[in-house]
Amino acid sequence: MKHFSREEIFALDPSHVADALSVALGVVSGGAALAPIRWHIDLGGGAGTFLISGVLTELDLLSVKVISVRPSNPARGLERLQGALTVFESSSGVPLATLDARAATEVRTAACSAVSFRLMARRDASVLTIFGAGPQASAHLRALAAERQFDEVRIVGRHRAAAEKLAGLHPRARAVDAAQALRGARAVVTATNSASPLFSAGSVEPGTHLMLVGGGSAAESEIEPALxxxxxxxxxxxxxxxxxxxxxxxxxxxEGLIEASDVLELGDVVLGRAPGRTDDDDITVYKAVGNGTQDAALAALLLGVRAPR
Known part of the structure; x- marks a missing residue:
């Protein structure tokens, strides 16, 4: 059985990954996939384990991933996230491949954000701000830089050294304080472990597209609900x-600030059933919690699996 390493996963062209995830998002919204809500064991203190699965029917692929979050791991010299990801032939149940679970999660999450950027950001968005300086922030910098040549990239990190290290990966990136982060930014990523809002709702300027990928539970919010x-x-x-x-x-x-009907899938935008951006002054928001079909789509790209014509 083939194993795809972190190096092999990150060797994929980010634009090609975004193309594949765009198709998968549309397939899920079109009803041609099985995407159950992830199963979660809450161990307290921010620790927990998730079971994330999904089926892409036309590709005959079933993905099963177990991801454990352990906030105490860095103090023990271990990564905060641990996990395993296996992809099966759905019709037979035969295992086809394993993937580095952390790398797969980073790459496919960032690719979905890149799809949202394509469909929802202003075409002249030239300043990108990323809140967070960890692996997910790094994956987003890579994926979004493949979509647009930004004039400026701002990194806001809890630890300045980590923000400066991430900024070193892009020629126009620099570490900034939160107070400087949003002025003029038209693309904003939040990729943090923060359980409370990172900035005020009023500090976001018209025309901004936000990509919210941090926060692992209903008790955690990276932005104020008023936004x-x-x-x-x-x-x-x-x-x-x-x-x-x-x-x-x-x-x-x-809080009655929005209705459930206001929340639509990015896949509906892919399919042309819902708008992304309709005006340059709109504030637009993309939120991701992840599901197994995204892992299956990434695995299909690695395995060279295509839908039958």
Whole structure:
């Protein structure tokens, strides 16, 4: 059985990965996939384990991933995220490959954000701000830089040294304080472990596209719920999951700031069934919690599996 290493996964062209994930998002929204809400064991103190699975029917692929979050791991010299990912032939149940679970999660999550950037960001968006300086932030810098040549990239990290290290990966990137981060930025990524808002709702300027990929539970929100009330479009990777597990969306619904009908899938934009951006002054939001079909789509790219014509 083939194993795809971190190096092999990151060797994929980010634009090709985004193309593949765009198709997968449309397939899920079109109903030609099985994308159950992830199963979660809460171990307390921010620790937990997730079971994430999904089937891409036309590709005959079933993905099963177990991801464990352990906040205490870095103090022990271990990565905060641990996991395993296996892809099967769905019809027979035969295992086809294993993938480095952390790398797969980083790459496919960033690729979905890149799809949202294609469909929802202003065409003249030239300043990118990333909150976070960890692996997911790094994957987003790589994926979004493949979509656009930014004039400026700003990195906001809890630890300045980590932000400066990430900034060193892009010629126009620099580490900045949060107070400087949003002015003039038209593309904003939040990829943090923060359980509380990173900035005020009023600090986001018209015309901004936000990509929210941090926060692992309904109790965690990287933005104030009021920001969703300002958004002209709220798009998510998987609607059933985000209505239940996105802290930002759950809070905004609870406070009556938005309606469930305001939350549509990015796949609906891919299929032309929902708008992405309709005006340059719109604030648009993409929120992701992830599902197994995204892992299956990445595996299909690695395995060279294509849908029958």
């Amino acid at each position: 969703l009330a300002r958004a002209a479009a709220i798009r998510v990777d998987h609607r059933p999951s985000c209505l239940q597990e996105s802290g930002e969306i759950v809070a905004a619904l609870r």
